[in-house]
Amino acid sequence: MLNARITIVVSLIVGAAAAASRGQDAMPSAAPTSTAATPDTQNHPAIAPPLNKPGDVTSIDPTLKGNDTFEIQQALSGALVFLTDAKNSQRAIERLPGWLHTLISEKRFDEVEQFTLAIINAHPTDLHLIELCQQMRIRAKLLQNKPQEALQLAKGLYNVCAMPNTSKAIEFISECLYDISSDHDPAGAVKRFKLEQIQGAAATQPSDSGANTLSRIQIDPKQYAPGLESANLVEDGWSAAMGLGNLLLLSGRPKQATSEFQKAYALASDNNLAAATEAVARAMRAEDGTVGRANAWILSLRPPEQAAQ
DSSP: OHHHHHHHHHHHHHHHHHHHHHGGGGOOOOOOOOOOOOOOOOOOOOOOOOSSOOOOGGGHHHHHTSSOHHHHHHHHHHHHHHHHOTTTHHHHHHHHHHHHHHHHHTTOHHHHHHHHHHHHHHOTTOHHHHHHHHHHHHHHHHHTTOHHHHHHHHHHHHHHSOGGGHHHHHHHHHHHHHHHTTTSOOOOHHHHHHHHHHHHHTOSSOOOGGGSTGGGOOOOGGGGHHHHHHHTTOSOHHHHHHHHHHHHHHTTOHHHHHHHHHHHHHHOOTTTHHHHHHHHHHHHHHHHTSSHHHHHHHHHTSOHHHHTO
């Protein structure tokens, strides 16, 4: 049973490496650009707690399409309550993509940032929620013509996302690089980045990450401080380590994340060993800026009879 879980993770990572190489075919012609992202210093005030007990989950949808900013803020506060309420959390999670798409279509970009960042900091162990929220943050920044801010969020997505979703993160980074480069002579920032990913997928040892595109993108870690402080207070050692590790990856601190994920790996039961195993690999990918070493590490865990296949 344990070997079956490890085999599943191996196949996901191998698939991610292959997807990265396929991404070369979809390259846009990009202009040269500096890849050092300016840290996001814009302040987004936290969503205030709801003044009244939230109604039903379905009451959120029509409110988000209205024009009353206060009512929208209250609806989002209620949504945060629903997401942590055992009775309503599943229904809220199912409706979350629709809520976020509504906010974006209504150009409520500040609310997108506030709401998604609150979810990430409150649910640092839920990789599905983290990826969804980070993708929406990136999309909102691009729609606001803020590709530098979007780029550092896209690097955070690359760092933290599940291994089979690496190719999607690569495309987000490529889109940001393309937008940043649109006014310059196309010297191939996107092509160079994707070539680094293809070459890195075949490597088994860490390369000089200081020379690659991702290493030059700086992430502002302050945005994840509330989650890091809260995650430290969680009593469950495995969950705390996984949550801290995810937030550290989003913050651009993969070495510290590795330490947390190694704790989670040591504490893992049969039920969560696969997640802890992939988490260590995700930290390797973040540290190197490519998937090769992470892939090799996972492959090394396979039983000899599977490795020979």
